[in-house]
Amino acid sequence: MDIPHVVIIPFPAEGHIKPMLMLAELLSRAGFTISFVNTEQSHHLLLDGAGIHRRCPGINFLSIPDGLPPDHPRSGASILDLLISTSTACKPIFKDLIASMSHAPTCVIADGIMSFAIDVAVELGIPAIAFRTYSATSTWTYFHLEKLIEEGVIPVVSGTESEELERQVRCIPGLEKILRRRDLPSICRLDPHNQVLQFFINQASKMRNASALILNTFDSLEAPFISRLHSIFPTVYAIGPLRSPAPHDSPSLLQIDRSCIQWLDSQPSRSVLYVSFGSIAVLTRDELLEFWHGLVNSEIPFLWAIRPDLVRDDNGSGTVPFDLKTERGRTVGWAPQEEILAHDAVGGFLTHCGWNSILESVWAGKPMICRPLVAEQQVNGRCVSEVWGLGLDMNCLCDRSIVEKVARALMEGEKERMLRSTAEIARYARDSISEGGASYKNFNK
Structure with a gap:
């Protein structure tokens, strides 16, 4: 039987690459062939500074351009440019990369905000799994952004009186007695038509095309919201907390x-x-x-x-x-x-x-x-x-x-x-x- 070949593609940021690389290491140790696809900028940072080939000899590291000029900072406030650019520039390049692989992928595991990769997998008839690098509770919240707009909760105006910010948010099932307006994601301060807010709404919608969801969390911590996500995905794998086989030697950008x-x-x-x-x-x-x-x-x-x-x-x-x-x-x-x-x-x-x-x-x-x-x-x-x-x-x-x-x-x-x-x-x-x-x-x- 052919060895399964899993293609993994994270969003190009430290907090996204790290858990998805830990998953790649675990799958590689379990005997899978792994292709780990970074953007060119992240690829070079990872290979230059982390001794990644020494740590992960069974993983094939590949790269695609992110659509931004080489001197773009890609951090801080500029991370917003990276969100938009990856969602528009990467899909055709990633599709060509998949098509060119001599060992056809068995599965694609895509970061939840790199959902163009889910689109490509579906178009090519390859099973796609979404990996959301957020908590189960936060993931559930992001699936209710449109509901928050409908209910007039978005935009949360950060300059309003504290009493307004303390008002509880009652339109997200399971969080009615937990979240205040000030506790909503930072993008909820934006106008409903803002490009960044619409990006996250769009990404959540496209995630639904995946056949399963992987979360870096565990039942004893978040069982209620892991369970609620089953209403969106037929299968949810809570496999956390993911740990590097050598945590004191974790790769970093x-x-x-x-x-x-x-x-x-x-x-x-x-x-x-x-x-x-x-x-x-x-x-x-x-x-x-x-x-x-x-x-x-x-x-x-x-x-x-x-x-x-x-x-x-x-x-x-x-x-x-x-x-x-x-x-x-x-x-x-x-x-x-x-x-x-x-x-x-x-x-x-x-x-x-x-x-x-x-x-x-x-x-x-x-x-x-x-x-x-x-x-x-x-x-x-x-x-x-x-x-x-x-x-x-x-x-x-x-x-x-x-x-x-x-x-x-x-x-x-x-x-x-x-x-x-x-x-x-x-x-x-x-x-x-x-x-x-x-x-x-x-x-x-």
């Missing part, structure tokens, strides 16, 4: 700086607050200053991962505008996050609530301070604080006094209660991917 580990080794157990806002989101200079002063004023030791393009200046891009020095804290570039979260010195995580970060914090058993910034992070943060009890909510306008107060609350006042909750969920996560666990069984299916 950014250069990883491990210099902070020695500093962590010198800190007391559970004393350090780790801070990171992920690989895409940006802060203004004023926002960075408020976080910085709040952390310093809290007198909690902290480790802050500040990537080179974290700060947005008036021209739309920028770097950290001043020298950040304090006896209490330390800054580092793009950090080995899984290794940091697993470190005994780390007692909590101030996070932007990207889904990979939440799962990594869950796995490590570390409670979170939730400061969502973009995309689905608002939904994730609300679930962390109000549904799963794994952290504190800071989804509001944040000044230094709020940052100081919440940092102390997590690391001192709420510490023991939070650690009990996170330890329990961490155990469920491990059980899920262990032999006989729900995610283990779903992966085998």
Whole structure:
């Protein structure tokens, strides 16, 4: 019998490539032939900096252009250009690539926002599976964007009175008593006709053409919304939390700086607050200053991962505008996050609530301070604080006094209660991917 050949295509961003590459590694180890298709920019970054061929010798890495000029930044605010460009430029090139393969694909696994690949698979008679790199709850929310427009919830006006932002959203089944207007995805602040909002509505619609849905989550965390997604997809595989076979050597599009580990080794157990806002989101200079002063004023030791393009200046891009020095804290570039979260010195995580970060914090058993910034992070943060009890909510306008107060609350006042909750969920996560666990069984299916 021919060895199955699976073509996997992620959206070209760190938070999308990482979980889909972990799936590719697992499938490769299970004996499948894997073709992993990146855009040219991501392909070169991955091959240049991650030793990817050494890590994944059984995976064939291919690339296609994304339709943007080589010098386009493809991050921060410019990520919107990448969304639109991939959806229009990549389909014919990807179709030609599939047609040219000497070993015909058995299946295509496409990122949920690269649904042109689902279209190509359907046109060529190849089974297509969607992989949504969001949580089940956020995925369910995105399938109700049109309903939110119909009900007049979109656009959420961020400058309105706090009472308006606190109003509960009652038109998404299962979330009537959970989500406030402020907890809806950031795109819900846009006009209903906005190109970006319409992009996500369109992608959700096209996802329905897939024969199944893969989610990087687990039943013990999100069973109600995994179940609800069965009303859209005949088959849903919850196979998370996906873990790299070598998590301390995870591939990255950014250069990883491990210099902070020695500093962590010198800190007391559970004393350090780790801070990171992920690989895409940006802060203004004023926002960075408020976080910085709040952390310093809290007198909690902290480790802050500040990537080179974290700060947005008036021209739309920028770097950290001043020298950040304090006896209490330390800054580092793009950090080995899984290794940091697993470190005994780390007692909590101030996070932007990207889904990979939440799962990594869950796995490590570390409670979170939730400061969502973009995309689905608002939904994730609300679930962390109000549904799963794994952290504190800071989804509001944040000044230094709020940052100081919440940092102390997590690391001192709420510490023991939070650690009990996170330890329990961490155990469920491990059980899920262990032999006989729900995610283990779903992966085998």
